[in-house]
Amino acid sequence: MQETSPESQETLRESRVATFPVSLIVIDGRRTVRARTVAKLLHAPGFSLLAAVDAVAGVPALSPTLFRGAPIVALLDISVADPDCLAGCNALRATLPQLRIIITGMTVMHEDVAAYVHAGATGFIMQSASPSQFVETVRHVANDEPSLPRALTMSLFSQIRSHAAPVAGLSPADQARLTKRERQIIGLLREGMSNKEIADRLYIAVHTVKRHVHNILEKLSLHSRLEVAAHARTPGERP
Incomplete structure (x- = not known):
């Protein structure tokens, strides 16, 4: 059986992503890198450039009617000395809610991935990615499909797990029904704490504890509450 070359594999992956017109905004403080990013994308059919600017503030005002045509994708670079790219991402999303945002950069700090997702980003790509990888990522995001490099996928899952703070003894289905605060309170109920003690521990009002x-x-x-404590006990744990 004939092996497929890496170049052919990239072409095959690209062909699986629907080809349709996409308008681009490239935001990068370095003119040469900005030009390189534009060159990587404009070789693909159906891509057109709306703007290439050095900062979020330079993004032109766009009429809502523009978003009724081709999807508009912004590539925001975070590897340069913009002191608050996260705020810039938030500002883009607030000003142009229909805009699809991809974060680019030499490196994306793993702990920042979830923050950028919350700010409205739906794609990430490294500046070292090949032209085919750039095109594939943009087309996925333009089609409302999140795109995350493999290197960052485990990072995002790790962050989700760390924020979930699961309670031992609860089933995955129970965990999914509960908020982070509710899981905290279950843990304290297991310790036999009163509402007042829980309120003091979590620095919240007693009536807030009662509501939770x-x-x-x-x-x-x-x-x-006794049933809650018993429900959350691990198998074999004595009451």
């Missing part, structure tokens, strides 16, 4: 406990009971179909 009520929501926990509703979500887990239980009737008392």
Whole structure:
């Protein structure tokens, strides 16, 4: 069986992504890198350049009617000395909510991935990526499909797991029904804390604790805080 070359594999991956007109905005403070990014993309059929600017503030005002035609994708570079690219991403999304945003850069700090997703980014790509990888990423994002390099995927999952703070003894289905704060309170109920003690520990009002406990009971179909504590015990743990 004939092996496929890396170049052919890239062409095959690109062909699997729907080809349709895409308008581009490239934001990078370095003129040469900005030109290189534009060159990587404009070789692909159907791509057109709306603007190439050195900062978010330079993005032109766009009429909402533009978004009824070709998707508009902005590539925002974060590897240069912009002190607050995250704020820039937020500003782009607030000003142009229909805009699809891809974060580019030499490196993307792993701890920043989730923050940029919350700010509205739906794609990430390294500046070292090949032209085919750039094109594939832009087309996925233009088609409302998030795109994340493999190197950052595990980072994002790790962050989600760390923020989830699972409670031992609860099933995955139960974990999914509960907020992070509700899981914290279940952990403290297991320690036998009163509402007042929980409020003091978490620096929240007692009535807020009562509301959370009520929501926990509703979500887990239980009737008392003692049942919550028992429900969350690990197998074999003695009451």
